[in-house]
Amino acid sequence: MGDPAPAQASAISDPQDVYGEFRRPLLVLALTTGIAGFVDAFAFLRYGAFVANQSGNAVLLGIGLAGRHAAWPESAASLIAFAAGTGVVSQVRAARSPWSPSLRGLACAVLTLALWAVLNVLLHHGRQGGPPRIALAAAGGFAMGALATLFVRTAGITTHITYQSGTVAKIGERVGRWLAGPDNGRKRARQGTFLGLLALLCYATGGGIGTLAQQQPLWVPAWGTLALSALSFLLRCRRSKR
Template sequence: MGATGGSSTAGEPPDSRAEYRFPLLALATTTGVAGLLDALALTRYGVFVANQSGNLMHLGMGLAGHDPLWPASAASIGAFGFGAGIAFRVRRVCGPEHRPDPAVVQCCLALTALILWAVVDVTLDRGVPDPGRRAVLAAAGAFFMGCLGGLFVRTAGFATTITYQSGTVIKTGQRIVSWITGSGESRRKAAQGAMLGLLGLVGYVSGGFVGALASSRPIVTFALAVAALVVLMLTLRSARRPPRE
């Protein structure tokens, strides 16, 4: 689905406007969930489940003997990649003409992965987990984040990331400069991209704020995330689209 919100051409990532009735709400919701649960994982497990740039740094430091939590970071990296791979495979296998639509299947996949992570957390998170439990907890969270990351690829024609906020900061800065220095249609497009980037960043920061406040009550955090994903599913266009003849 391209920038116009229509059907995607071969090899082109989907545009959220064709899948969600309120794409900006969906973008804010997904980045908020990512920040919420990354804060939970960082405060309770000591590693990231969304920010894999941070985990790669922890892994390198651990291999140098300066970070004892590196096995959990390694588990997070692997599980995140696996979850993202499954999410994007769903996109390829379930074409736009299939029922249910890829977005429906992906939302259900992410919700299932989140509930699985909550169960693992309730079972294994007992204060300060040992290295083995910490790695399992990080992997469960990162698998969910990888699945979640596949929900948004493009928003209003712009490449969009839910978990990789370093990339969002770079692109937002580029678009702000383009807006300041540009003119005409290119300036309007740059302003639109900058606003989308800022929305994603505010969503992530807001999620991190709430996640830090609720870190002592992980069940509340997971309940908030489940509720957010349910709201996201309710905004899917395909959920209200009449079946084809």
């Protein structure tokens, strides 16, 4: 992976870098992408829409409008709610506060995921279809939009929690630089390739676990909430200077 020490030092002042805001940053990257894959698989199989993979929702929306996907309103609701969650929580993170942006972002992600968990129980995991399932897709999309703001870099390298299409594209670019790029950039490209593969592996693993968890559909978002809450123990203990 190479020595990330210089990147770690610069990340300490960057609230959008997992190295700057969390202890055990690779564990945080693995856990957050795993949670996203976990709830994404559950939502797709239960609601017919993704809550994290908004590229997939855009395609499902088009298929639905062409008359071949009945759950297109769920996809539209999740897509819109994801954007709203990202926008709202980004403003919460940017606001003046004695607390660090990552603490505020994590609190928002946990609270919105907990709200989704409560609604999933009250609305019987959308088994009746219609408006309840649309509302649940929106609640999940909003929570994942909040989670997407938590960090966007790892040791100064762009990484994504929910947007894995970008991860695949970046892996391709970095493998090319690793194999054929200038010598002074190969170590960085190798590190970025490792981080991308880690994110993909954890997202896919989470998706597999989320699929198996269909046997207990009421509690899947609650398990995600508990797992995400564990990140509070990995936050760096300091307050924002803003």
